[in-house]
Each structure stands twice: as structure tokens, then as C-alpha cells.
Amino acid sequence: MQDNQQSYGLVTRVFHWGMAVLVFWQLLKFGDDIADGEHWVAKTLVPYHGSIGLVLMALVILRLLWVFTQRNVRRQQTSAGIMAKLGHYALYLLLVLVPLSAICLMLGRGFGLKAFGYQLVERGSTKSELLAALGSWHATLATLLAIMILGHIGFALWHHFVKRDGSMKKVW
Numbered sequence: 564m565q566d567n568q569q570s571y572g573l574v575t576r577v578f579h580w581g582m583a584v585l586v587f588w589q590l591l592k593f594g595d596d597i598a599d600g601e602h603w604v605a606k607t608l609v610p611y612h613g614s615i616g617l618v619l620m621a622l623v624i625l626r627l628l629w630v631f632t633q634r635n636v637r638r639q640q641t642s643a644g645i646m647a648k649l650g651h652y653a654l655y656l657l658l659v660l661v662p663l664s665a666i667c668l669m670l671g672r673g674f675g676l677k678a679f680g681y682q683l684v685e686r687g688s689t690k691s692e693l694l695a696a697l698g699s700w701h702a703t704l705a706t707l708l709a710i711m712i713l714g715h716i717g718f719a720l721w722h723h724f725v726k727r728d729g730s731m732k733k734v735w
């Protein structure tokens with residue numbers, strides 16, 4: 564269950580791969596730009612964007628609490644380890660800011676909040692120019708997250724195939 568000096572434990576792995584799948588699903592929202600969203604991906608997977616995004620918001624909070632409990636059992640003292648750590652912190656920051664900005668966008672524009680058919684916040688009840696302005700960062704932050712993830716995958720593959728230091732085994 565717990566992480567150790569050599570590898571991540573089951574909980575961290577489930578968080579990692581579960582959230583990775585959901586984040587890739589979320590990035591399909593870029594597909595709205597293709598054929599004005601008139602294709603099967605946009606019609607079948609993308610309509611869950613708000614719901615899955617709210618699930619991710621909850622998951623990232625739980626994951627950060629988990630990471631905090633594991634901070635003393637993980638080992639990363641080398642300079643490369645510190646860079647990796649900074650990269651992971653940046654990913655976490657974006658994983659919080661991306662859904663948070665979306666919530667600001669939905670509330671600020673008075674759209675309310677809905678998850679899997681349940682109305683969590685009524686439409687029109689929370690209109691605010693400030694929230695709408697904060698929310699207008701959502702697409703930019705999501706693009707930044709997508710770039711960071713591409714970099715993260717690139718580094719992971721480089722460690723696995725070029726450096727062959729077994730870092731993929733830590734999380735797989």
C-alpha cells in the first residue's frame with residue numbers, strides 16, 4: 564500500500580494511472596475544435612467533461628493528502644531527483660488550477676455546476692465578473708497541463724529506454 568525508497572505503492576499507482584486515464588479523457592475537449600465538435604468523440608466522451616473534471620478535482624485533493632503522508636518514505640535527494648520533484652509539483656499545481664478555473668468559469672458566467680445529472684449549484688445564482696475573469700484562464704491552463712504531460716511522458720520514456728534506470732518500474 565505505502566510507497567518505499569525504491570518504488571511507489573499500490574495507492575500511488577492507482578492514483579497515477581487512474582487519474583492519467585481521466586486526464587487524457589479530459590484533453591479530448593480539444594477535439595471540439597475539430598469539425599465543430601460534430602464527430603463521435605465529441606458526441607460520446609466529451610459531454611462528460613464537467614462531471615469528470617469535478618471528479619478529478621476531488622481526486623487531486625485526496626492524492627495530495629496521500630502524497631503528504633508519504634513524504635518521508637519516498638527518496639529523491641539527487642539533483643535529477645529534485646528536478647523531477649519540481650516537475651511533479653508543477654503537474655500537481657496545474658491539476659488543481661485547471662478544474663478550479665473551470666469551476667470559476669461555470670459559476671462566474673452563471674451556468675451553475677452539474678455532475679452526472681445532479682445540479683450541485685443552481686444556474687444564474689452565482690454570476691460574478693471576477694470569477695468569470697479567473698475562469699477565462701481555463702483553456703490556457705489546460706493547454707499548459709497538456710504540454711507538461713507531454714514533457715512528463717517524454718522524460719519517463721527517456722529514463723526507461725535511454726538511461727535504463729528503472730524509474731518506470733517505480734510507478735508501473
Ligand code: HEM
Binds near residue numbers: 661701705
Ligand atoms: C483536470 C480537469 C480538466 C481538464 C484537464 C480540462 C481540460 C480542458 C480542455 C483541454 C479544454 C479545451 C480548451 C480549448 O479548446 O482550447 C477545456 C475547455 C472547457 N472546460 Fe475543461 N478541463 C477540466 C475540468 C473542467 C471542469 C471541472 C469543467 C466544468 C465544471 C470544465 C469546463 C470546461 C468548459 C466550459 C470549457 C470550454 C471553455 C472555453 O471554451 O473557454 N472543465 N477543458
Ligand code: HEM
Binds near residue numbers: 586630647733734
Ligand atoms: C503515458 C503516460 C505516463 C507515463 C508513462 C508516466 C510515467 C511516470 C513515471 C515513470 C513516474 C515515476 C517518476 C519517478 O518518480 O522517478 C511518474 C510519476 C508521476 N506522474 Fe506520471 N506518467 C504518465 C502520465 C501522467 C499523467 C497524465 C499525469 C498527470 C495527471 C502524471 C503525473 C505524475 C506525477 C504527479 C508523478 C509523481 C508521483 C506521484 O506523486 O504520484 N503522469 N509518471
